[in-house]
Amino acid sequence: MRQSQMLIPTMRENPADAECTSHRxxxxxxxxxxNAAGIYSYLPLGYRVLRKIExxxxxxxxxxxxxxLLMPAIQPAELWHETGRWNIYGPELMRLKDRHGRDFALGATHEEIITSLxxxxxxxxxxxxxxxxxxxxxxxxxRRPRFGLLRGREFIMKDAYSFHADEESLDERYHMMYDAYQKVFSRCGLDFRAVIADSGAIGGKDTHEFMALAAVGEDTIAYSDESQYAANIEMAAVLHVDQKRDETPLPLDEGQASTNDSDAIHISFFRDGEANVVAVLYRAIDEVNDIKVKNALDVTLLESISDEETVDFDVFDQTSSIQILADNGVKNVVNGVLKMNGKLLHFNINPDRDLTHMTFADLRMIKEGDPSPDGKGTIRFARGIEIGQVFKLGTRYSEDMKATFLDQNGKSKPLMMGCYGIGVSRTLSAVVEQHxxxxxxxxxxxxxxxxxxxxxxxxxxxxxxQLAEQLYETLGHQYEVLLDDRNERVGVxxxxxxxIGCPIRITVGKKAxxxxxxxxxxxxxESEEMAIDQLQDYIEKQLKKA
Amino acid sequence: MRQSQMLIPTMRENPADAECTSHRxxxxxxxxxxNAAGIYSYLPLGYRVLRKIExxxxxxxxxxxxxxLLMPAIQPAELWHETGRWNIYGPELMRLKDRHGRDFALGATHEEIITSLxxxxxxxxxxxxxxxxxxxxxxxxxRRPRFGLLRGREFIMKDAYSFHADEESLDERYHMMYDAYQKVFSRCGLDFRAVIADSGAIGGKDTHEFMALAAVGEDTIAYSDESQYAANIEMAAVLHVDQKRDETPLPLDEGQASTNDSDAIHISFFRDGEANVVAVLYRAIDEVNDIKVKNALDVTLLESISDEETVDFDVFDQTSSIQILADNGVKNVVNGVLKMNGKLLHFNINPDRDLTHMTFADLRMIKEGDPSPDGKGTIRFARGIEIGQVFKLGTRYSEDMKATFLDQNGKSKPLMMGCYGIGVSRTLSAVVEQHxxxxxxxxxxxxxxxxxxxxxxxxxxxxxxQLAEQLYETLGHQYEVLLDDRNERVGVxxxxxxxIGCPIRITVGKKAxxxxxxxxxxxxxESEEMAIDQLQDYIEKQLKKA
Structure with missing residues (x-):
């Protein structure tokens, strides 16, 4: 394409409103x-990249x-009522009425439409x-569209939905999609991780998020420096390693309290949905992970009790109604101090001897330097942009919407479903964040x-x-070529x-x-001078490398 | 693709709600x-055809x-206020508010967005x-979505916008687009006409509509059976041909009135925007074309005066304030009768002699059998589906939106614009209406x-x-192949x-x-039996024919 016939409005200065590298x-x-907050036009170059990713x-x-297939963006409200999401979704779901006053949603996602289809x-x-x-x-x-295409209000997604007779078939599809996503993002040249994620409120089982590593990312990923392990920081299991200071256990509450930070134990209190109070013991150097406490208690509601509320608690009172959990890390404490709201309760605590009456579990946030949960390598943290997600929905939608099938025995069952998204326009931005x-x-x-x-x-x-035109003509048969045929200064x-950043520039200058x-x-x-009859080989070599 | 892995939900019965062939x-x-009135999902086969047309x-x-490029569907109301179309467009423009209460339109067209860009x-x-x-x-x-994809509420269009320094450049682009449209619709296998159309209220100058000929079409086209001439029926000029009955002119109002219908003259009255009354004389066998009367008078407003309102009119009173126009066809009258509201006013009228004081012009609707206005062939009527339009917008939008450029003399001028649409999803339906x-x-x-x-x-x-799988494998490398691998009865x-209608069916039966x-x-x-090693040649021959 000739640049003189394109619309490529480059700027000399950085745009004032740009919020991150890719946006800028x-x-x-x-x-x-x-065109409006979170709403963009893809100009010709941007649209070309978008189509390549697509x-x-x-x-x-x-x-x-x-x-x-292609489903409509405008979706009748009735379908969203069937799943209850018309009310659950909140203001993020854009809504409109047609000329007859009927309610419609602008598709934020298409579970309802595809299930009805x-x-x-x-x-x-x-x-x-x-x-x-x-x-x-x-x-x-x-609420806050920002970072250009990274968090927009109108954006382009690939969304897939799978339907199955049983869980084995869903598992198989899940893994196929997982593999396909690896290929998509690798081909786009992205440094990314498939991250174990929280299935959250949708109520599915397994889910992975695909995260492009980038400082601007809004999520923190814990990943292994030696294996493929990666998880959303809140989902990362902590591998317990026995590792105590070499010190003789001293008698409880006798002598002098240790000042060794790694052996200080703190207590946090929580209340579950049925008003039961739970105490969680953990090392002061660690941080409690609420999701893990929830999972350990097998409850869906859990709120933390603030330091202002006094809880009547004695760690050694085994008649108390307060359930006590302790993070595995506490096992490594030697001659530890136990503090509540900064107040010293006990010292010279040695868990093997003194805390045998409580339940130990993995309750803390993972940290950089921890061993990877898969036993391979050390955990590092990175920031990531969510570019894709694979999700086992199970029967969440098919049950609400009565999408059933007859199995081999003629029995009616709800369809098992999976859903799989890729943020296409977000991927475009993520590539720029890395290149x-x-x-x-x-x-x-x-x-x-x-x-x-x-x-x-x-x-x-x-x-x-003449040479530029000749190369444009001949190379244009085989490759995608942009020709800067403008009468501009060479500096411009x-x-x-x-x-603009095309991979290979061919400058036609004095030696033309x-x-x-x-x-x-x-x-x-890297640059080198070459005769035009060497160009073809050179380009082929570069394409092979890519 | 294997049919067992597709979603092709064919029906045995005709769908009850189908309103025309393509819809059905x-x-x-x-x-x-x-999915809702005028809102459709393209299932896998439909989407494949759509992508082919695209x-x-x-x-x-x-x-x-x-x-x-790609512009957003959601458009801020401010831009539509700049051109006044926020208020002009009416309920056809879908509108919504975002979470902050700001007004947006769902793009019915993109003149505002592109001009602002x-x-x-x-x-x-x-x-x-x-x-x-x-x-x-x-x-x-x-208001009335119908005929499936032919008149939907969410549909797919190609829309192009051109920008020019002067009218010559716009003319050139207009003709290029006209030619490109001919190629597009020919390649889609459509029988269509490029039709002279009314630029109507938008105020542009030239415009052609591309009409696919089909009985279900909502527009009537007048076209030549021997040339490329075609026009919206209201836009078709009538070529006047001198053609009188061979009869001696008799004295005015003496003797007996003729009863020859072709020589009866009727009068219709109109009132323009400034309350001037105009009489239009035309042959009773013809029909007045209001648009032509408007153009002849060079007025934008014209209403017809009903028969109930008595107009004091004497065709021979040259002092009257009533302006008289006559259709060219009246010139061919010999010994005609002049009637007003069915009442005989005069007879033995011979226009060359009696009606020399009035203005003759082309004021009637064209009819089947008329000579084509370009002098080649005879006019036929057909019904058409509008699948495309090319339009010279001029400076309508650039003036309102202050889209100006500096010309070679450094003078600021509004951009000249053209716009060019193709109904992509409508084209899909039009192809079915013809095939x-x-x-x-x-x-x-x-x-x-x-x-x-x-x-x-x-x-x-x-x-x-085995043979079916083998052919699927080998032919699949070169052609797009659907394999019916279902365990269904052969009749099904x-x-x-x-x-489904794929062009070539290969049946693998007893002689496999x-x-x-x-x-x-x-x-x-047409069908024939052949050995599989002849298939390739046969397919190639068919592809060449297409």
């Missing part, structure tokens, strides 16, 4: 423009046996399993708007113009070229008359 | 499902030098001309969901199954195959063991 560079390099998603979905069709086990997907615009009225330098974006070849950028230094020089052209050009790799900055 | 067949063959549109747009960027004549397009979902809250028979859809190869449909008669027969399979199959063309019904 996509605006500055002329890829996107904001093509990769589509290929991997097809390869995994998924079938594409298949409930009349997938009526027999013979038609199962089936996985359908779409690439479509979604609407969520975020840039001071001069602009450095696209991976797989998603670059153009592989080659031909930049004649001076369009008024006849040799340069180079600055724009770096900003000798059929020599300069080739520069955007990512490494 | 797309539902029955499992291409679409309705690909053709995209190719022809790129070939014509248009650049693709370019007004900060196309500031110099050097950046002109530029044509941008998108393929995107549009929203119009039709079907009693058994189902007969897709043209260019937009068929699959070129080949392999149908093994009995999947439990090992020879048949054939009925589904005809309904001898490597013989039956090949049948969906369109003509």
């Amino acid at each position: 560079l996509l605006l500055k390099a002329g890829y996107i423009r904001q 093509a990769i998603v589509r290929e991997e979905m097809e390869r995994a046996g998924c079938v594409e 298949v409930r009349d069709e997938l009526t027999s086990y013979k038609k199962l399993p089936l996985t359908l997907y779409q690439i479509q615009t979604k609407y969520r009225d975020e 840039f330098d001071d001069q602009g974006i450095c696209w991976p070849l797989s998603v670059a708007p153009y592989a080659l950028h031909i930049v004649p230094v001076n369009m008024k020089n006849e040799d340069q113009k 052209k180079f600055a724009d070229s770096d900003l 008359s000798e059929n020599f050009v300069e080739v520069k790799l955007r990512h490494s900055g | 067949l797309l539902l029955k063959a499992g291409y679409i499902r309705q 690909a053709i549109v995209r190719e022809e747009m790129e070939r014509a030098g248009c650049v693709e 370019v007004r900060d960027e196309l500031t110099s004549y050097k950046k002109l001309p530029l044509t941008l397009y998108q393929i995107q979902t549009k929203y119009r809250d039709e 079907f028979d009693d058994q189902g859809i007969c897709w043209p190869l260019s937009v068929a969901p699959y070129a080949l449909h392999i149908v093994p008669v009995n999947m439990k027969n090992e020879d048949q199954k 399979k054939f009925a589904d195959s005809d309904l 063991s001898e490597n013989f199959v039956e090949v049948k063309l969906r369109h003509s019904g």
